[in-house]
Amino acid sequence: MIRNPKKKILIVGSSAKEYALAKKFKSYEEIEEVIVAPGADAIKEFCTCVDIREENVHELLEYAHENAIDLTIALSEKAIKNDIAYVFNANEQMIFAPTAKSANIMLSKSSGKKFLYKLHIPTPKFGTFEKQQFAFDYIKNANFPIIIRTDESQDGKDRLACPTYAMAKMFLDDLYVRDEKKILIEDYIYGHEFTFYVITDGYHAIPLPAVATYKFASDGDGGLLTNGVGCYTPDYKISKDIENHIMKNIISNVLSALQKRESPYLGILGIEFVLKEDGKYMALEFKPFLQDHDTHAILNLIEENLYNLFEACVIGSFADDCEEIKISDNSSVSCVIMSSFNNKQIKGLDLIDEPDDIIPIGIKLNEHKEYYTAAEKALIITKTAKTLSYARDKMYEDIDLITYNGKKYRKDICQT
Secondary structure, three states: OOOOOOEEEEEEEOOHHHHHHHHHHHOOOOEEEEEEEEOOHHHHHOOEEOOOOOOOHHHHHHHHHHOOOOEEEEOOHHHHHOOHHHHHHHOOOOEEOOOOOOOHHHHOHHHHHHHHHHOOOOOOOEEEEOOHHHHHHHHHOOOOOEEEEEOOOOOOOOEEEEOOHHHHHHHHHHHHHOOOOOEEEEEOOOOEEEEEEEEEOOOOEEEOOOEEEEEEEEOOOEEEEEEEEEEEEOOOOOOHHHHHHHHHHHHHHHHHHHHHOOOOOOEEEEEEEEEOOOOOEEEEEEEEOOOOOOHHHHHOOEOOOHHHHHHHHHHOOHHHHOOOOOEOOOEEEEEEEEEOOOOOEEEOHHHOOOHHHEEEOOEEEOOOOOEEEOOOEEEEEEEEEOOHHHHHHHHHHHHHHOEOOOEEOOOOOOOO
């Protein structure tokens, strides 16, 4: 059978990172079609969406077979946890994603912390607890502030920075009322937070630009702790020496340890760090693939063809074909625009000169072609320019054009 040289891509997931990646793949000449499962309303404007739930990996496999999908890219943690990579590999269907076993250090925060500890990678003091009383006993002697989080990610409702014992006890009470099975408690470390990503086939790894991450919802690192509300890249505070040290002493050791477990990690591997005032850094947690708030910013800087990179990882030619990833000399800044209320009309989107700079997360389109807020995180706006300062200024100019009742966002991203 002669196969169409044009490629068909299946992306599994429904959040901002799937939107940004689908846009990137749509720009490649050799890509015939980008299909997203289950996708979202906004993605339907330029991609095909199929109504298959992320965790239904066997149904996704059947769809990939029947529709001659050339490469599947699984970004969804639900799909990864249900071992979509193993299922696809066992059926000779190409997939760029880690197995559930190799990704366990990302999916389970307690497993990730223990993994860092076993490898002697500096990480904040922590404890994991299944019994409520042991957790209460721990916080009685803790050095505040502390971070309390659930073992698995839960769309931003899984963590809280607690400056006092009273707040920590209240949050723990709430988590155990929710019948959480495992709780992670760790010291809060002051410093500059950044994320370091690599593309890897499990053996060979190539770094992407370091990303400065903003996690607190309010200016000056106030308000609630989130998964991320903004970023800029490249992170000028992270020197080449630090990047080389992370590659040699952390990334290499992590990949080697996973190989010894017979679970090499294939995909984009991320590690969140905090750079302390003394110039030393500590690892906070692992991340599977890029995060919603930084995907667009990073993809804007990558000048290599992602299909070729991902395919090389899958077929085993990554180490031979790829020595480095070409990155532009531009800079990118992103901001998550939040919403205090649902069902509020969003105006001003038509005033943005470059609509591709906007990624809709929680918005809906009515029959009159009007946009309304539909979730706490409404939009992500990203600007890329020759300098960080110019990109930042243009980003905030566009944010000012967007209006709706309850609009919230950080105003100090990339502020020097």
